[in-house]
Amino acid sequence: MTNSAPMISDVLLRETVELELNEIEDKEQLIRHLSQLLFNTGKIRSVDEFVNAVYERESMGPTYMSENVAFPHAKSDTVISAGVAFGRSKDGILYESDDISGLAKIVFLIAIPDEMESSTYIEILKNLARLLMREEFRESLLKAKCYEDVIGAVQHHEALLAKRSLSQ
């Protein structure tokens, strides 16, 4: 099987990282706001269509992951190329997903183009989930002061995970 899934560090842009989501009051505003960042960087054609696709995915199962982490995502024909937006809220935003809810402080919104193979899509989510399982990674995101801190933490932990797979 060819490994064509992009690394999170390949698609997480400076313009799609926002460390102070202070004005955001609820999940709907949160998803719309992060979608706007993907729109601004040319990753999606329409914010409305993408938000609808995210909610359609939300109806299939929870994207709130405990540990104050959420990663809403959708595969849609409104997505031009794979994109990831990261938002952080120090106080947390009430995030209800399926029958799970919690305060989301670390939120990754993932946009996947319709033509991407579902195995590649699952691999991107896998890569993100493996990063987020690491407590040290989550702490780095909570402490990050700038984009460099975020992308540095992503690259550092991606390298550790790659080393782990090689040793198996």
Added chain:
Amino acid sequence: MPEITITLRHSEGLHARPAAIFVKKAQEFNSDIRISLDGWDVNAKSILEVLALGANKGSSITISCTGVDEEEAIKSLEDVIKNNFGDPIEEN
């Protein structure tokens, strides 16, 4: 400690609705329930850890249960996968 290895036939693998159904079923039991694939071994009751497994259609996952209700747990989880999470099985 009962253990089974089973191949996923669902087009979404262990993601989205199949993952949610599987994790919810695992949470019904007291036993410690683990799933392993490709050298990764994760807690079946955590949606984050199940997504971290990255199990696709065609992946053969190994489920193991340890605890007072281990036999019942493994049977139920096997049924969930054998029944393709309640969806019709697609050919190919």
